[in-house]
Amino acid sequence: MAFSGGQAGTQQLIGKAGQTGASVNGASANYSTPPVQIQGRTMVPLRETLTMLGMSLGNSGGFQTVGSLQFSGTFNQILLGGSSIPLDGNLVQRGDTMFISAKLLADGIGAKLRAGEGGEFYITLIRESGGDPALPQPRFTTDKDSYGIGEPVKVEEFSFHPLGEPFGLRWSNLKPAYYKPGPVTIALDAVNGSGRGNRLTRTITITDRVVNSPLSFAVKYGEVGDTLDDNTLARPTLPRQDVAFAGPKFLFSDSPESPERVGLLYKDTFDGEARLLAYHMNNASVVARLYVVARNVSDAPATVRTARIGDTAPARVEGVLGQVTLLSFLTGRQDSRIQLGAGESALIYVSPLLAPRTGASLMADLSSDRKIELTVAMGIGEDALSTDSLLALAPLPADTNHVRGTFPSAARRFTLDLATTLPAKAIIGDPGDDPAEEGQDVLSGAKVSLSGNYGVTYEVTLKNAEGVVGAIAPRGGLYKGVVTVEEVETGRKEIVRLPRSGVLSTPNQPMIFLRSGAKTVKLGFIPASGSHLPVHLAFYRP
Template structure:
C-alpha cells in the first residue's frame, strides 16, 4: 500500500497527554466469517470487509494508543474525534473510519492492519486473521484544519508561550472581514521568527468556507524549532447576507478531479437507464477459486478461441514459495498462435486491494502486440508471476487473441517447478472454494451509452439487479456460474452531455480501491480511485471529470479486493463566478 511520507511523533506530545492502554503481550486476532471475535465491541460488516474498534485491536496487537485534544494516535493512524476524519502516514485518508454509538472509532480491517504494522490474511475457512508485526513509529497528529499544517516540534517538554522579544510571532490576515454564507475565505499567513527558525502552525476555527451566518473566531499559534511559542493571534470572521453557495454547490465548484466531497443525497437522485451498445464478442476467463490454494495445482482450465480476456487472482497459501502462471497450448497438431493485446499485473503483495488497483490501472494503460506460437505439446507461458512467498498474492489481466482453438490454464507451481507438459500432467485440478468464483463467461466488455438531461442523476453498476451479473460455467466441474460484482468485466460508458456537467464515483457496497480512464476531446486521463487509501463512505463521491457539452467516455473494471456496487453520479456543473 502506497502512502505519502510519514510524520514522526514527537516525544513530548504536548497535546497527547497519556497512553490510553499500555499494550500487553501481542497476540493474533481472528474474525470469523460471521463476525465473531474475542473483541468486546463487535466487528461491523462493511461490504466484504470489517470495521474494527481501534483501541481494542491495537491493545490486542501490542500497539500503544495515544489520546488527547480530541485525537487518537496509533501507529500510522491519527483519528480526529470531533472532525471524524483520519490521517494515514500524515496525509488525509478518504474514508476508512466510522464511529459506533459511543463514539468509538472503527477502522477498516486491512487499513488498520497496515497502520498497526500487522499482517492481514484470510484463513482456510474465510476467517480474517490479523497477525502482530513490527509496530511502526506513530504518526504525528496535526490540526484538523483545511489550511496547511506542519509536524509538531520534537521537543522534550510542551512548548510554552514565550514573552521574550525574540519569540516567534503569529501573523495572518483574510482578504476581507465579512463574507457571504458559502463564500470562500482567503487566508494569508505571514508569521515569522526573529532568528529565522522554522515554524510549525496550529490553527483553531479556520475553515475554507462558512455556510451559516454568525461570527467565527479563528486563532493561529506558531512554535519555532527550539520550542518557543507565540502569543495566539485571533481574528473574527463575520458571515452574513445572501447565500452564494450551499455545501454541495461549493464542493462541486471547488473539488479537484480525483478528490472526494460529501453528498448524503446520492441515492435520492433519479436513476439513469443506459442503452446497451453491441460490441465485438469476447470471452472472459475468470480464475479466482480457490483464491488461496494450499497446494500446487491447476486453478482453472478451459478451451478457448478468438478474443479472450483472462483474469487470474490468487494468494499463495502453500508452505513454500510458489509462482502463478497463465499457460496456453494448441488443441490440434497444427501450430497456432496467440497475440497479447493488453497486459496488466501486480505481484507480490499481501494487500489484496493493491493487487486490484495496480493491475487494473496497468491494464487500462497498456497497448501491446506480442505474438506467441502455440504447439500442441509444450505449453507457452503467457504470464509468470514473481516468486510469491506464503501469504503473498498476484493478479493478472490479459486481452488475448487466438488464431485457432487452444487450451488456457492457470496454475500455481512451487518455486523451481518447470511449467511443462509433464508437470501439468501430474497436477490435480484444485476444487473451488465456497466463497469465490471461477468460470468462463461470454462477455468481457459491456458498452453502455447515456444522454444527460435534467441533473443530477445516478447510474448503478455491479448491483446484480439494474446491472445484471455475467452468467457462465465452470469448465472444470460443469457447474453454472453467476459472476457477482462482474469482476474482470470492462465497462465502457459513453456520455453525451447537452450542458456542462460533472461525473463522480461513489462506493455503495463497502471499501473500494481501483482505477479508471476518462477521455474527452482527445484528452485521456488515468485515475487512481482514490489517489491514496480506499473509498469507504457511501456518501462521499470522488470527482471523476468535468464534462463539456458533447461526447466523453469513461472505462473501468471492478477491482479485486474491492466491494460492489458502485454509482456514477452526474451533477450540473456550477457556472463560474
Template sequence: MKPLKHYVVCTLALLTLFQTAPLSAEGTVDAPVSATDAPTTTTTGDSTTANPIVSAVPISSLLTPDNELVLKKNSTAMLFNKKPLKAAQPLTIKNGSSYAALNGIAGPFGYKLSYDAKTKESIAKAGDIELRFKPGSDMIKRNGESIKGPGPTFILKGSLMVPLRMWSNLTGSRIIPRGLDTVISWEAPPSAEFTVQPTEIFAQQTVVDYLVNGVPTAVDETNTHERWEGRESIFQEAGMHVVTHWVQGENGVWSEPFSVTVNVQMPNQPPVADFTTDKTTYRIGEPVTYTDLSTDDRNDIISAKFTGNSPAFFSDGQFPVTLEVKDGGQLIGTVTKMITVIPEILYTEDEFNLLFTPVGRKYTMDGTAVRNYPTLSYTYTNEPARLVHSNSPERWMTTGLVYDTELSGSTRFLFYNENGAGYPLKMYLIATNTSSTGQASVGVGAWGKGGPDKSTIMAGKMATIRYMDALTKNVPASYVTLAPGESKILLPEMSNVPVKPGDVFSAYADVVSTTNIRYRIVVVQDKQDPLPILDSLTVMPRDNKHVRGTFDYADRVIDLSTSEPVGAKPQSILLGDSKIDKLVDGIDEMTGLLEYDYGNFGVLYKMKVQVAPNTIVGINARGGHYAGAFIVNGKLVPVTTDSALLTQNETAVLYRTGAAAETLDIVFTLASGSYLPINMTFLPMPQLRQ
C-alpha cells in the same frame, strides 16, 4: 578407501615439511641459498637467543606470493614483480653467505634509506620499523634491539652489502632458489583504502562512519596495526578535512597512506515553515487558498504537512492552521497561523462540496438522498470480447492447477485471490503452444496488478487503476515466441513477489495470440519453478462461491434511453446490481458448467452520455466500500486519489461540465475487491457567488 588415520598422518607430515623448508615455484623442497646461512641470534643485554631462519609465513603466501624480487648472481639486474630494476652491486657470495646491496633491495620492500653520520649507521625505515646497519658488524638493530646475523656487513664499491638471509629474516620474506637466480617473495603491504559515510556531512551534527572493507570502524577503537590521522566521529568545523589511514602487514611493513578529503558543510539549519492565504478574513463556506512559502538553507525540504487547513470553514470564529516542514537532515520547522471567519455565509457545506471538491477526491453527503434520484433507464449491447475470470477458489489452501483453457485471439484475464495456506505462494500464467509443427506468438498488452496486500480493497483498487491507466496509454503488446509444444511463463512481473499468508493479489491482463494456445493458471510454492511440474499439478476444486470461467461477450456498451442531456436535475445510473445491469454468462471449462460472472467483474463498460451544463458527475457506493478507476474523455480518474468510498454517504467526483453541455466518453470496469452496486450520479451545481 584408506582409513582416516592415514590422511591425518600425511597432512601432519606435509605441514612439518612446509615449516622447515621453503618451496620452489614448482612446489618442490629446495635447499638453502648457502649452506652456511645459519640461524641468527638476538642479543638483549647479557642474553642471546636463537632466531629461526624460516619465518612463520602462511602456506598460501609461499604458493602465491604478492611481491617477488629476482636477483641474478654476479649481475646488477633485478626484476621486481616482473619489472626490471638495477642494483648498485650484484648479488655476492662471501664466506658461504649471500649478500645484496642495501640500496637495491630496500626500495622494493618499501623502506626508505638514510645515514646517521654520528653513529656511522645506514638506516632503513618503513612505518614504525627501523633497521640500523653498521659496516663490518654482524649485529643489526631492529627498533633498538640487536640481532646477530650470519656474517658482518661490508662496503663494496661504496655500497653497503647486507646478508640476504638476515634481510629475509628481518622482513618476514622467503628466499627461493630458481636456477641461477635467487628469488625473494613476501606479502604485499595491505591496502589502507576506506570509504566515508554518509556522503553529506554537516559540522557538529553528522555522525561519520569510516568503512574498511565495508565494515565500520570505531574512532576510539585501538589497533596497533593501523594508524589514522584526521579521523573524527563528528567534525566540529566546516571545511575540507583530510583523513589518512595506514595499515601494517604481517611482515611489519606499513602500507602506503590512503587519504580521503571530507567536505564538511556548515551545520544544517532547520527549515523555516511559512505560508500565506489569499485573504485575511473569510466568510462561511468561502474557499481558502494556502500557499506554502517555506524555505530551507539548503533548499532541501522533503515534506510539508498542513494541519487544520480546511478548504473552507463552515462556522465563524478563529481557526488555527499549522504547517510542518522537514528537510533532508530530518530537521523540522513549524508555523501556526489563525484564520478568521466572519458569520456571513457564502456557501453551505453541500454547495461548497459540489463546486470545489477536486476530481478524483470524495465529499460527504446524505447517502439516503441518492435513493430518491430518478434512475436513468438504459439498454446495453454485449460485444464479443473474451474474459477469463479466475476467482474460484478465492482462497488458496494449497498449490495446484487453478484454470486450464485453450484459446486463440484476444483474451482479458482477471485474477483475484487470497493466500489461505500457511506458506508463501506464487501464481503464474503459463502459455503452451499446442501445435506440433509451427511456432506461435503470444503477446501481452495492457495489464496491471495490485498487491500482494493485506487489504482486499487496496489490491483490487491498484490492479484496476494500473490496468485502466495502461488502457489510456494504449500500451502495445509485447510478444514471446513458442516453439511447437513449448511452454513459457507470461507476465513474470506478476509473480516476482510471493503472496504471503493472509495477503490478497489481483491483476488484469490483455493477452493475444494468432494461433491456438493453451493457458494454464497455476499456484506453486515460492521459489518453485512451475514449468517442470506443470503437467503433474492437480486441479484445485472451485469453492462454489466465486467465479471461475470463460465469458465470450465481456464488453458492454450502454445506451441511455434519453434524448435530453442529463444532470439538469438529480439523476443516477445504477451499475452492478445484477438486475438492470444483468450478469454475463459463460462456461467453467474445468467442469463444463454454466457460469455467471457475479458482479460482472472484469467486464469492460463503455458509454457515451450527454451531460447538461454546470453538472457534477460522481460515483456513490451503495453496497459497501468501493475503490477503482474510470476513464473520462481519455483521462484516468481514480476513485479515489487518496482513499476509497467507505460508506453510502461519500461520493467521488468524476467530472464537472462547464457553461455548455458536453458529451462524455466513459470507460470502466467494476473493481475487484469492492462491493456492488454503485450509482453514477448527475447533479446540478449551485451558482458561483462572489
C-alpha cells in the same frame, strides 16, 4: 496566547448585553450567544470574546490559561495571578456557553474595561508585538472580513523568514467554507526545522446568510478526489441507451480464490482475442507462485501475443491488489510474442513468491492466430514448476463464494444522456439493474454467473455532459479502483484513482472523479477485484 497580527496596536471590542451584534476596531462582529447581565454584572461568552480579541485559551499544568487567568479543567476553580477567585458572580455556565465577568476577563488579560449605558461595554486591549523576529514570520489575509454560510473563503498567504532560511507552514481551522454563524479564528504557524516559530491568527465572521449547502458548495467548487456530503441516495436511475456487449472473450480465474494446495485453478481455450483476469491468494502454510501456461492445441504453429498486461504481487491487502493491477494494466503497454509449435506450451506469467496470506492479481489482453489452451495454476514451494508439471496437475474444486469461468464478452457499452434533471445515477454491479455475465466453468462443466461483473470493462458514453460533476459512491462495502475519463471535444484524458489514497467506504460521501469541460465524455470503468459492489455513479450539475 495568540494575537491576530504581528504588529503592536490596540484591539477594542464593543458589545452590549442581550445583543449578538458587536464591533472590533470598528468592524462588524457577531456573537453566536449574546452577553448577558447577571445581578448587575456584565457577563460575556469566554471563548467568543477571546476570539474577537485575537486570543485563545492555552493549557498549562492541567489548567486552561489566558493572560494571568487560570481555569481548572472543569471550570470549578479560578486563579488570577495565582490567587483563588470566587466563582459566584465571576463564572457561570449556561447551556454550552461559559460566561465570565467582563471585569475579571479584562483584569486577567491586562485590558481596560469601560461600562456604558444599558449593558454596553468596551474592552480595550493594548498589545505588544508578539513572536521572535528572528524566526519565520507567518503572514496571510482573507479577501473579506465576513462571509455567508457556505461562501468560499479565499486566503492569500505571504509568510517569510527574516534570514531567508527554509521553513514550514501549518494551518489551523482553515476550511474552504464554514456552515455555522459566528466568529471563526484561522491560525497559521510558521516553523523552522527545529519546530520553533511564530503564529498568526485572523478572525472572520460567518453571518446567517445562506450561500451554499455543503453539497452545493462541493458540486460548484470541489476538485477531483474530493468527497461530497450527499445524504439523498434515492436518486433517479438514468436509462441506459445503445447497450451492447462487446470486446473479446473473457477468461476469469477467481475460484478457489484462496487455494491451500497445489492444483489447477482455471483451464479453457481461445483463438483470436481474449482478456484474462486471475486473482488468487495463497492460503497455504508455505510460499507459493501463480502460473499461467499457454499451450498450442492446434496442428499448426501459433503466435501468442500479449498486447497489454498488468499485475500486482505479492500483496496482502485485497483492495491494493485490485486497484494497482488496474493501474498497471491501463498504463502499461506490451507487445510481446511467443511462437509455439503444434502441441508446444510456454509460461506467459509467473508471479513472484507469495508468502502465506498474500496474493497475486493479473489482467492481460491476449491474442492468437490458432486455438490456445490457457491454464492458471497454483504451485506450492520455492522451486519453479515446469509447464509439463503444471499441465499435469489435478483441478481444484471451486469455492462457494467466488467464480471461475469463460464468458462471451469482456466489455459492456452504453450511453447515458445527461440532458435531464440532475442529480441522477447509474448503477454498476447490482444484478437488479446490471445483469451478470453468463458463462461456463470448463473444469467442472457448470454454468456460472459473473456476479458483479468484476473485470468487465464498462465503456460509458456521457452525452450533454458539459459542466457536469461525476462522483462514485460505494454501496456494497469498501471500494478501491480506477476510472478512465476522456473528453471527446477537448481531447483531455485522465486515469483517476478511486480514491487517491485509502478506500471508499461511506455511501453518502461519493468521491468526485469528473468535472466535465466537454459535451461528450467517455468513461472506462472496470469493477476492481478485491472490492465490493455495487457502486453508484452519481451525476450533478452545479
